[in-house]
Amino acid sequence: MRQRTEPAFAASFDTTGETRAASFDIALTTTRTTELIDITEQVAAGVAETDLETGIALISTPHTTCAVIVNESESGFVRDFQDALERLAPIDAHYAHNDAPHAEEFEAPNGYAHIRSAFLASPSVMLPVRDGELGLGRWQRVFFVELDRARPRTVQVTVLGRSA
Numbered sequence: 001m002r003q004r005t006e007p008a009f010a011a012s013f014d015t016t017g018e019t020r021a022a023s024f025d026i027a028l029t030t031t032r033t034t035e036l037i038d039i040t041e042q043v044a045a046g047v048a049e050t051d052l053e054t055g056i057a058l059i060s061t062p063h064t065t066c067a068v069i070v071n072e073s074e075s076g077f078v079r080d081f082q083d084a085l086e087r088l089a090p091i092d093a094h095y096a097h098n099d100a101p102h103a104e105e106f107e108a109p110n111g112y113a114h115i116r117s118a119f120l121a122s123p124s125v126m127l128p129v130r131d132g133e134l135g136l137g138r139w140q141r142v143f144f145v146e147l148d149r150a151r152p153r154t155v156q157v158t159v160l161g162r163s164a
């Protein structure tokens with residue numbers, strides 16, 4: 001018979017403190033396509049300032065050609081990730097989006113960046129806030145990923161939780 005492990009509840013259902021929400025923006029200026037920008041410190045500093053003890057932090061971006069991911073800050077991974085994106089949706093391939101009426105007016109052809117963004121499916125990540133800090137593992141970092149060309153970008157952080 002297969003042994004089952006009971007979930008180890010260490011939950012505290014105390015109702016002290018109040019439930020609050022807070023939000024802040026992080027402004028970025030990217031420099032090239034497939035640039036990974038480590039925003040962990042900015043997110044963590046903002047979360048610490050909210051004074052929320054337990055909750056969730058949603059880290060999102062309101063653009064269609066970028067992503068937010070959680071992964072390791074290691075140069076080999078960064079290169080592998082960039083190579084994988086190029087194999088997935090090469091910059092020079094044909095994209096119908098590049099012929100869209102708005103394409104010439106507002107942006108350089110960026111069909112590849114939309115496809116990469118859609119496949120990453122991560123315009124946001126949600127992380128736990130525990131003991132007033134972002135609940136990241138030892139090797140986890142939060143990255144903003146530019147999938148288009150250099151441009152100004154915004155990351156929105158929304159925190160919902162209980163104060164101490």
Ligand code: ZN
Nearest residue numbers: 107110111114
């Ligand atoms: Zn576009």
